[in-house]
Amino acid sequence: MRQRTTFFHHNDDGVEPADLKITSDSLSGPDLVAIREDKITLDLQELPGELRELLARSSELHLRWESPRRRDATELWPSRVTPGLHVFYTPRSDDKAETGHMCRTLRNTFGVMDCQTPKDSFTKLPKSEFKHSAAYHYYHPLSDLKHFGLYAGQYACGPSDSACAKKFASLDSATSFDFSYDASVDTVKASIMWPRGKQPLSLTAVPGHRLEVGIMTPDAPPYVGPDELGVAGLLVVLGEHQKPNPTLFAFPARHKASRVKFASRFLSPAGLHPSLQLKISSAKPPINDESCSMYAHLTLPRTIFGDRYQLQDDLFLASKNLTALRYMSEPVDLEAPDYVMKLWGSSILLELKPPQPTTDQPWTAEVPLHLRYLAPTPGGYQTISIPYPALFWACEAEQGIKFTNSPFDRPHVGYDSLFSAETLFWHIDPQPERTNLLTNDINVPVLNTEQATWVNAGTTLVVMLGFGWILWKLVWVAQRSGLSSKTPNELLAKKQQ
Template sequence: MKRRITYIQRPEAPFAPEQVTLLSKSVQIEGLDAAREDRITFDLDDLPEELRAVCRQSQELHIRWATERPFDAIAPFASRVSPGLHVHYTPVTAGQSSDALCSVLRTAFGVVEDDVICTSPEDSFIAPPLRATESGIAASLQYHTQLPSLTSLVDSLVKTACAGDGPCTAHDLTLLLKADNVDLDFDITSNTLTMSGVWNNAPESVWSETIKGPVSKADKVEFGLLGAEKGIDADEIKVGGLLAVVGEDKKLKPTMFSFPSRHHALPQSAGYMVSFAEPTGLHPTMSISIPRSSLGLPPAPDDTTCGLYTYLTLPSSVFADQYQIGSTDSLFLRSHNLAGLRAHAGETDLEAPDWVVKRWGSTWLIELATPDLDSAVQSANWTATIPLHLRYLNPSESGYRSADVPWPVVFWACSAEDEEAGMGINPFDRKHLGYDSLFAPRTLFYQFHPRSDRLVEEIDFPVLHLKDGEGLFKSRNIELATCAVISLGFLWILWRLVQVTWSSGLGSNGKTERSHKHDKKE
């Protein structure tokens, strides 16, 4: 087992040397104001048998989780995904996915039965648009579910992979409940599973803890305290600070290095808000509002071309019309401040009710149309609107049901002219986010910051009212009225057909009789 703990201090955060003490078998941290990444690498033999079997049948397995709480991501942890659990999976043999994958997801992440609704990858996952990446082909199957907490995962790991008093302890795992992002990645080359968590702020405002060294020679614990700043090149991040291997090094070693980064954070003023126009009804409209002062082009390299995008992750009960969003009608697109639909995948049947939809939902990559900043009022917000639709859901006693829609991510994507160039080695790189594989390998992403108390919108919409009470529109009356209207309509159509047939018959006989009389007279 290998563990790497990295603290990234903000430039304005105070620091004194006595806040970090390296001992013979541990590192003590006192009052440290910093972001943190904790990365643990497990060998397959360290994993539970069911999870080990899933990994052995996986060509690609990448799990991403993001909290519903807002957070300010800092470099080099600037990447974002929509709140919830994301799974990207490719079986070793095409068309032969692991039957145990859904079982592992339900056991590891599901606190209650509806947390992870998954029967098999073929039935529950969607097939995203494929594009070549630096490491081959993006994962062939994708899954998402709204998951507010990682309680079940933490409980499972405490009992299995991190049991005992080693470098991975129950105390460390409970910190995952307050993490901003948690990732799990299986590497088929090394047969290892890496779990990483990121906290952009300490749960208790500052970090004060003791990091223990390894308990066996097979384990390794690495520690780093770094500061990050912009590199010489526009796509680079430069970091410098102190490193140590706990239990081996006698003192902290100074270091400084730089690397190209795929994801960059825009200034904190570059925020966005998501809302739905009221009343939502069955055709809600999502609004994405950004301050006009934050819509200037990002500080990307000169050889890149940038576009403003949003990536939506929608549950099965909510969908967009690919023919409407993908329209080439410039008037329609301008009215919504959209440039066009660039990619979509998942459940897009316009007529299917939610109870017949098997897969979890759909994803949408939409390019937004940027305003003319020279003539715009800089103090105002710029808003893009995306028309959505709600599927028919099962009736309820209240006459209403709700759907949780995670906030989309909003970013600038800047692609280089040389699409074949690689990104180089980044020790904090984060890939397989869903949208990154839809761009060229050397694309840089500049992330906007969501601004809300909760990064999920709850939509209430009307359904059939089951509760029988007073009034004309109770469910029984609606059923009887529907049957009556259908029956009357059928009888009317039948009567009209009889009329037409009878009239045609009379007209034909009359014409024959007149013709016969005329011939006889001649």
């Protein structure tokens, strides 16, 4: 196992090298106001047996989880996915996607209950068109990592190791979690991030394993390029360094932070065909490059969906400040109610149309969506939560840049596979206006089970009355025509004449 812990702080929140106490297996110092990331590289033998069995069936597996709580924007980790758990999966053979092993592992690890098999519950990604994408995608609106913390603690902590159990319990406050496996490398990389706040500067290396600690702040070396990010700080490898080593370096960064902010909400009244409004603080692109375009990537649970045909009308899109529908996952059933569907939902990539000429003034775009019929509930209403979309500028990078050289790159976030490998992303920071949660709620009217008895009785009565009225009309018509007074033999004799 190899571990890298990085503290990323503002320039005025640093720590003096003399205040750090370093031994062969530990580092300690004063508390530090920073964002913390723990990144761990594991061999397959170090994983639980259930997970090893799943990876043996997988060509690649990438999990991306984002908290619904808003986090501060940062230059080092600006990329985002919509809040919840995303699974990007490619089986070693397509028949393995028909088994439920993947969903059983998700249920045991994260408490996901509505997954059956990748064939049934996952959407299929266009692998033939985008060579660097996974084959299947699954989404679940997971609000925290509490269940995962309990699961991981059972395997990593001894029965009497309370400190270890407390560490895994702290996952409840994490802002993001990544897990990546690629069969070509045959190792697993996992990373966990905590929000900016007071971080205890106390780390101890696991015996026999490498621990690297970085205390970093943004900086720009003289040679930094337009597509690079520079950092400076202190670097310590426990067991190798007796004192912190000053460091200053730059690396290609495929994901960068834009100064633009956005908020989203459903226009009122929402009805059964709600419109998601995106309020964006500026239409000015991050760089003077005609290749830059703004996009919104929506992850929609199966309770709500977009209509492909509606989003292909150019005049309609222009009226909503949208340019085009660039991608929609398939299939999307336009008629099925929520409670009969097995598929998790759908994802949409829309190109937005900022006003021209571009200015720093706020502007809005609207995305038309449609609600599905939901299962009956007491009270007659259900509240559904829709995660914030991911908004970003996509620009062409300079030729020859290799973003894989970045030690802080975050690939496989869903929408990056819909662009070329040379695309540079400038992320727009979500900033809700009235809450700290990156979700929008809709109160949906449904059948009230408390009144369903009256509905059933009323329906039965109406059907019986209607049937009685039709029967009475048939008898009335028969009497008017004189048919009812004649016997069948008399009618037959009349016909033979």
